[in-house]
Amino acid sequence: MAIITFMSDFGMSDHYVSAVKAKILSTNPSLRIIDISHEIEPYNIAHAAYVLKHVYKDFPKGTIHMVAVNSHGEKNKRYLCFKIDDHFFLGPDNGIFSLVCQSEPSMIAELFNSENDNTCFPAKDILAKNAALIASGSSMNDIGAFTKDYLQKIDRKFRATKKQISGNVIKVDYYGNLISNIEEEVFNVLRKDRKFLIQFGREKMDKINISYNEVDDGDCFAIFNSLGLLEIGINKGNAFRLLGLKYDSAVSIIFEDSTK
Amino acid sequence: MAIITFMSDFGMSDHYVSAVKAKILSTNPSLRIIDISHEIEPYNIAHAAYVLKHVYKDFPKGTIHMVAVNSHGEKNKRYLCFKIDDHFFLGPDNGIFSLVCQSEPSMIAELFNSENDNTCFPAKDILAKNAALIASGSSMNDIGAFTKDYLQKIDRKFRATKKQISGNVIKVDYYGNLISNIEEEVFNVLRKDRKFLIQFGREKMDKINISYNEVDDGDCFAIFNSLGLLEIGINKGNAFRLLGLKYDSAVSIIFEDSTK
Amino acid sequence: MAIITFMSDFGMSDHYVSAVKAKILSTNPSLRIIDISHEIEPYNIAHAAYVLKHVYKDFPKGTIHMVAVNSHGEKNKRYLCFKIDDHFFLGPDNGIFSLVCQSEPSMIAELFNSENDNTCFPAKDILAKNAALIASGSSMNDIGAFTKDYLQKIDRKFRATKKQISGNVIKVDYYGNLISNIEEEVFNVLRKDRKFLIQFGREKMDKINISYNEVDDGDCFAIFNSLGLLEIGINKGNAFRLLGLKYDSAVSIIFEDSTK
Numbered sequence: 103m104a105i106i107t108f109m110s111d112f113g114m115s116d117h118y119v120s121a122v123k124a125k126i127l128s129t130n131p132s133l134r135i136i137d138i139s140h141e142i143e144p145y146n147i148a149h150a151a152y153v154l155k156h157v158y159k160d161f162p163k164g165t166i167h168m169v170a171v172n173s174h175g176e177k178n179k180r181y182l183c184f185k186i187d188d189h190f191f192l193g194p195d196n197g198i199f200s201l202v203c204q205s206e207p208s209m210i211a212e213l214f215n216s217e218n219d220n221t222c223f224p225a226k227d228i229l230a231k232n233a234a235l236i237a238s239g240s241s242m243n244d245i246g247a248f249t250k251d252y253l254q255k256i257d258r259k260f261r262a263t264k265k266q267i268s269g270n271v272i273k274v275d276y277y278g279n280l281i282s283n284i285e286e287e288v289f290n291v292l293r294k295d296r297k298f299l300i301q302f303g304r305e306k307m308d309k310i311n312i313s314y315n316e317v318d319d320g321d322c323f324a325i326f327n328s329l330g331l332l333e334i335g336i337n338k339g340n341a342f343r344l345l346g347l348k349y350d351s352a353v354s355i356i357f358e359d360s361t362k
Numbered sequence: 363m364a365i366i367t368f369m370s371d372f373g374m375s376d377h378y379v380s381a382v383k384a385k386i387l388s389t390n391p392s393l394r395i396i397d398i399s400h401e402i403e404p405y406n407i408a409h410a411a412y413v414l415k416h417v418y419k420d421f422p423k424g425t426i427h428m429v430a431v432n433s434h435g436e437k438n439k440r441y442l443c444f445k446i447d448d449h450f451f452l453g454p455d456n457g458i459f460s461l462v463c464q465s466e467p468s469m470i471a472e473l474f475n476s477e478n479d480n481t482c483f484p485a486k487d488i489l490a491k492n493a494a495l496i497a498s499g500s501s502m503n504d505i506g507a508f509t510k511d512y513l514q515k516i517d518r519k520f521r522a523t524k525k526q527i528s529g530n531v532i533k534v535d536y537y538g539n540l541i542s543n544i545e546e547e548v549f550n551v552l553r554k555d556r557k558f559l560i561q562f563g564r565e566k567m568d569k570i571n572i573s574y575n576e577v578d579d580g581d582c583f584a585i586f587n588s589l590g591l592l593e594i595g596i597n598k599g600n601a602f603r604l605l606g607l608k609y610d611s612a613v614s615i616i617f618e619d620s621t622k
Numbered sequence: 623m624a625i626i627t628f629m630s631d632f633g634m635s636d637h638y639v640s641a642v643k644a645k646i647l648s649t650n651p652s653l654r655i656i657d658i659s660h661e662i663e664p665y666n667i668a669h670a671a672y673v674l675k676h677v678y679k680d681f682p683k684g685t686i687h688m689v690a691v692n693s694h695g696e697k698n699k700r701y702l703c704f705k706i707d708d709h710f711f712l713g714p715d716n717g718i719f720s721l722v723c724q725s726e727p728s729m730i731a732e733l734f735n736s737e738n739d740n741t742c743f744p745a746k747d748i749l750a751k752n753a754a755l756i757a758s759g760s761s762m763n764d765i766g767a768f769t770k771d772y773l774q775k776i777d778r779k780f781r782a783t784k785k786q787i788s789g790n791v792i793k794v795d796y797y798g799n800l801i802s803n804i805e806e807e808v809f810n811v812l813r814k815d816r817k818f819l820i821q822f823g824r825e826k827m828d829k830i831n832i833s834y835n836e837v838d839d840g841d842c843f844a845i846f847n848s849l850g851l852l853e854i855g856i857n858k859g860n861a862f863r864l865l866g867l868k869y870d871s872a873v874s875i876i877f878e879d880s881t882k
Contacts, residue, residue: 105647115403117399120420127421137640139634156637157637161644172598223588276633313694328747388681404858405858434834434835486848
C-alpha cells in the first residue's frame with residue numbers, strides 16, 4: 103500500500119489537518135499518512151516547493167504527495183494529479199509542482215470534481231479523496247481526465263560567468279541558516295583551482311567548509327549542504343538574525359583573475 | 363481495530379504528548395493514533411470543543427476521541443467516557459462534550475480510577491489506558507460505571523428575528539479568518555429574497571461570496587464555509603489583524619425592510 | 623516490529639524531519655515512527671535529555687530512540703548506539719544519553735559510517751538508516767563496532783542536609799510550570815514530620831499540594847509531580863511569567879529546627 107505524504111499551510115491549531123486525514127482514513131482505514139509540514143507560510147508556494155523538492159525523492163517510488171498550500175486561492179479551481187519520476191503529486195493548479203520537479207510530468211490528470219463544485223474545503227473534498235483512491239490502487243484515469251494544460255512557474259536561477267556566480271538566498275531555515283541557489287556542481291566546473299571570495303551582506307569568506315562544526319561556535323561557515331547548495335550560517339548561532347540577510351538577499355562567489 | 367484521536371493543550375515541547383502515546387502503545391502496540399491538535403490554547407475548553415465538533419464526524423464510526431484539555435483542572439476529578447453518534451469520547455467531566463455534540467449521549471460511564479486516585483498525569487494514567495482498552499474491544503462497562511450525571515455547558519448562540527440575525531465571532535483560525543456562529547440554514551430561511559447588510563466592526567458588505575477567491579487579494583470576503591457558518595476574512599490577508607475583530611466580536615446580518 | 627521514536631531540534635517548517643522519516647520508510651516501509659518532539663530548543667542537549675528521560679520507559683522494551691539534537695555539532699563525528707534498560711538509543715556522541723539514563727549501558731556500538739564520512743545530514747544518512755536496521759532485527763554488531771568510549775555528562779544535582787534541600791529549576795514546561803530537581807523521595811526521608819518552608823523567588827509556601835486543582839485559579843501550588851519532582855506553578859496561570867523564575871533559578875526547602 104502506497105504512502106501518502108501531506109503538506110499544507112493549515113497550521114496545527116484548527117481542525118483542517120485532521121479533517122483531511124479523517125477523509126483519507128474513511129476512504130481506506132489502512133492507509134499511511136506522513137506529515138511533511140503544516141507550517142508552510144500561509145499562501146507561500148515558493149516555501150512549499152522548496153521543502154517538497156528536497157524530500158520527495160527520499161520516499162519510495164509510488165508515494166502520493168498531497169499539497170494543500172493556498173489550496174482555495176486559485177481562481178481556475180482546477181485540481182491536478184501529476185505523475186513525475188514515478189511519484190504522484192496532487193494539488194491545485196498553481197504551478198507548485200513545476201517548481202518541485204526538474205523532470206517533465208509523464209502524465210497529468212485534472213481531477214473530477216462534479217459533486218463538490220463549490221466546496222470551501224477542496225483539500226478534504228477533492229485532494230484527500232483522490233489521494234486515498236490512488237494510494238488504494240486506482241489509476242489516474244479513474245480519478246480525472248488526462249490533460250496537458252497546467253500552470254508553470256520558473257525558479258529564480260543564479261547567473262554564472264567565468265568570473266563570478268551570482269545567486270540569492272532562497273530559504274532561511276529553522277536554525278537561521280541561509281540557503282542560496284548556488285550549486286556545488288557549477289562552482290566546481292567554473293573554479294578551475296582558482297582562489298575565490300564569497301560575498302554576502304558585509305561579510306567575505308575565502309573558503310568553503312567541509313562540515314558545520316569545522317568553525318568555532320559563533321563563527322561563520324559556508325558549506326555545500328546535503329542538497330548541493332551553498333549554505334551560509336553561524337555555528338550554533340542564527341545567521342538570519344545576526345548577518346542582516348534574508349530571503350532573496352544576494353550571495354556571490356567571485357573568482358580570482360587567473361590571467362593576473 | 364478502531365482509531366484513537368488525541369487532542370490536548372500540551373504543546374509539543376515537553377514529554378506529555380509522547381508519554382500518553384507510549385501508554386496507549388504499551389497497552390496495545392497495534393493501535394493507531396491520529397493527532398487532532400496539541401496546540402489548543404491552554405485550559406481553553408471552547409477552543410477544544412470548536413475543533414473537535416467540526417472534525418469528529420469525518421472519522422469512521424467507532425473512533426475513540428481522547429481529549430486532554432485542562433485535564434487536571436477539574437476539582438471533581440471525574441473522568442468520563444461518552445458514546446454519542448456511535449463515536450466514543452474520553453475526557454475529564456468539564457462539559458466539553460456537551461459543546462462538541464448536538465445529540466444526547468446514548469451511554470456515559472465514569473472511568474474506574476482506583477489505582478491512580480491522586481495521579482498528577484490523568485491523561486496518561488486514566489485516559490490513555492482506557493482509550494486503548496475501548497479501541498482494543500473492551501465494552502464501556504469494562505472500564506467504568508454507568509452514570510447519567512455529567513457537567514453540561516451551553517454554547518453562545520446567535521439571536522434571530524425577521525429583521526436581523528445577531529451573532530459573534532466564535533473562532534479566529536490560523537489564517538486570521540473570523541468564523542461566526544451565524545448559520546447558513548437560518549439565513550436562508552429568514553432571508554426570503556430580500557437584500558441584506560452584513561455588519562462587523564466598521565465594515566459593511568451586501569453580498570455572500572461563493573468562494574474564497576471570488577474577491578481580489580486583499581479584499582474582504584464573507585462566505586458560508588464548509589461548516590455552514592458565516593466566515594469573514596481577507597483574501598490572502600489576515601482579517602484578525604486588519605479588521606480589529608476578535609473572539610466574541612459582534613457580527614450581524616440586517617435584512618432590508620420588505621414592507622418598504 | 624520495534625517502534626522507533628524520533629526527537630530533534632529540527633522544527634517542523636523545513637524538510638529535515640520528513641527526510642529522516644522517508645529514509646527509515648525506504649529501508650523498511652512497515653516500520654512505525656512516533657515523534658517525541660521536534661521543538662527541542664536548537665542545540666540544547668539538556669532540554670532533549672529532560673524530555674527523553676521522562677518518557678522512554680513508557681515505551682515497550684526494545685524501542686529504538688533516535689535523537690538528532692545538535693546532530694552535526696560534535697567535532698568528534700562519532701555516532702553511537704547504546705543499549706540501556708533494554709531500550710536502544712541512537713545519536714551523536716555528545717553526552718545526551720548519560721543524562722537520560724541512570725543505568726550504565728549494557729552495550730555501546732560506534733556506528734559504521736564509511737560511505738557518508740562527510741555527510742551534512744547525519745540524522746538521515748547515519749542515524750535513520752541504522753535505526754531502521756535495528757528495528758528490522760539487525761543486531762548491534764551488524765551496524766557498528768563495540769566500544770566502551772563515550773562522552774559522559776553530569777546533571778546538576780540538588781544538595782541536601784538535615785536542615786535544607788537546595789535545588790534548581792531544571793525545566794520550564796509549556797504551561798510555564800517550574801520543575802525543580804528536588805526529589806520526593808529525598809524530601810520524605812529528610813522531613814521526619816517536621817514543618818517546612820519552600821522558598822523560590824520572593825515566595826514562600828509551607829505546604830505540598832496533592833493535586834494541581836487543590837488551590838484556586840491564580841494561586842500558587844507546589845506539588846511532587848508524576849516524575850517525583852517538586853513542581854511549582856500557578857493554577858491556570860503562567861508561573862514562569864508571573865514569578866520571575868526561570869531555568870536554573872534556586873528553589874529550596876528549609877525544615878523547621880526540630881531541636882527548638
